Amino acid sequence: MYELDDSKNFHDLKPTETLLQMIVAPWVSRAIYVAAELGIADLLKNGSQSSDELAKATGVDARSLYRLLRTLASVGVFAEGNPGYFELTPLAACLQSDRSDSVRGYAIKSGQIWDWQPWGYLLNTIKTGKPVFKDIFGVEIFDYLTTHPEASKIYDQAMSSFSAKRIATIAAEYDFSSIHNLVEVGGGRGSLLASILKANPTIQGVLFDAPHVIEDARHLIASEGLLNRCELLAGDFFVSVPGGGNAYLLKHIIHDWDDECAIKILQNCRSVMPSNAKLLVVEMVIPQGNEPFFGKLLDLQVLLNYQGGCERTEAEYQTLFKAAGFKLTKIVPTSSPLSILEAVPV
CATH class of the missing domain: 3.40.50.150 (Vaccinia Virus protein VP39)
Structure with missing residues (x-):
């Protein structure tokens, strides 16, 4: 659904596809929140890691984390290089805690029930x-x-x-x-x-x-x-x-x-x-x-x-x-x- 390649970008989609992406945008927001809460971008600061390594570091289920990161990689937040290994993208880097332009705090706020x-x-x-x-x-x-x-x-x-x-x-x-x-x-x-x-x-x-x-x-x-x-x-x-x-x-x-x-x-x-x-x-x-x-x-x-x-x-x-x-x-x-x-x- 979220194709990020040179042959098909957001503006090339048919109206139905474009609107569908907008409709499911809250799903993406929730996925970004989970990655922000777990601190995945900070863990990838020094290079790619496997989803198994990331799961061990964060104390979560490895298969579920892989599915989350695979989904986020499909919209440009993280990238899967070698199978099962993930790395930062320019979007994912903005989830690092120590950047002056970090939006990690805002992403975590978006996942709170009161928000x-x-x-x-x-x-x-x-x-x-x-x-x-x-x-x-x-x-x-x-x-x-x-x-x-x-x-x-x-x-x-x-x-x-x-x-x-x-x-x-x-x-x-x-x-x-x-x-x-x-x-x-x-x-x-x-x-x-x-x-x-x-x-x-x-x-x-x-x-x-x-x-x-x-x-x-x-x-x-x-x-x-x-x-x-x-x-x-x-x-x-x-x-x-x-x-x-x-x-x-x-x-x-x-x-x-x-x-x-x-x-x-x-x-x-x-x-x-x-x-x-x-x-x-x-x-x-x-x-x-x-x-x-x-x-x-x-x-x-x-x-x-x-x-x-x-x-x-x-x-x-x-x-x-x-x-x-x-x-x-x-x-x-x-x-x-x-x-x-x-x-x-x-």
């Missing part, structure tokens, strides 16, 4: 417009993660690995030279702020997030040698945000919330910003037209899991900013799917 089960209720969400995560698990997704430490760890690792390369593009591809005090609102463990501060030695930073998040962030900021340039403050961005910045940065925050909540967060930023300050919102801006864009898929996951969250178009951000007292001045695309929306107070 995949809501997709089974997509029809219900489309009918009602309501997220289903709370209906399934009894609490909102962030409350679930707070009370399930292992799930929270998997989620954080996935977001960190998924964001690592994108963080680098933000720090490198936006001009921060006019900023002297940068406040990141909802900045998590501080990876993005740390990257910006290291690339811009004259900037002072403030990392603001919930108390338990800030405690975790302290270790990262200290390990980067930035405690003397980065103040860590805890609080609730629905109540207030710290003052004193001439730029306020929010990455992947606004898309989690409906318009009312998003406007409240933005208004709290606006209330402490001087007139010459900048607002920097880092999100995936949905383009017009039919071209593929990861944000369009992510939008469905947001629809399933978050109360009113969504990925937005440029026009929708303009409306949001206006309601919160801002004017969108420009959008800076990056080499990742993320863009930086720059706005100023009005």
Whole structure:
């Protein structure tokens, strides 16, 4: 079914075959998850191994592992050279733990029940417009993660690995030279702020997030040698945000919330910003037209899991900013799917 040879590629398939591949794509995702969970790519880092050797190293059934890897090799994830021996491909290499562009953490997250089960209720969400995560698990997704430490760890690792390369593009591809005090609102463990501060030695930073998040962030900021340039403050961005910045940065925050909540967060930023300050919102801006864009898929996951969250178009951000007292001045695309929306107070 998944033929990856020079004579027949995805675009050469008949419509029925193409659609069938799309229909069974979740099977491939689950197979990738298992390989990621077992750490197969790490075991193949130094060269090919037999499925028997890999099974012994991972403590699984050898015949079943062979069948899994054979399937993944048929879609370009791993390759079977000599019979029964597997090696890395460029796709499989991205499942290695120690790569800067590793997606192993994201693949492991995709195999968790709290990540995949809501997709089974997509029809219900489309009918009602309501997220289903709370209906399934009894609490909102962030409350679930707070009370399930292992799930929270998997989620954080996935977001960190998924964001690592994108963080680098933000720090490198936006001009921060006019900023002297940068406040990141909802900045998590501080990876993005740390990257910006290291690339811009004259900037002072403030990392603001919930108390338990800030405690975790302290270790990262200290390990980067930035405690003397980065103040860590805890609080609730629905109540207030710290003052004193001439730029306020929010990455992947606004898309989690409906318009009312998003406007409240933005208004709290606006209330402490001087007139010459900048607002920097880092999100995936949905383009017009039919071209593929990861944000369009992510939008469905947001629809399933978050109360009113969504990925937005440029026009929708303009409306949001206006309601919160801002004017969108420009959008800076990056080499990742993320863009930086720059706005100023009005």
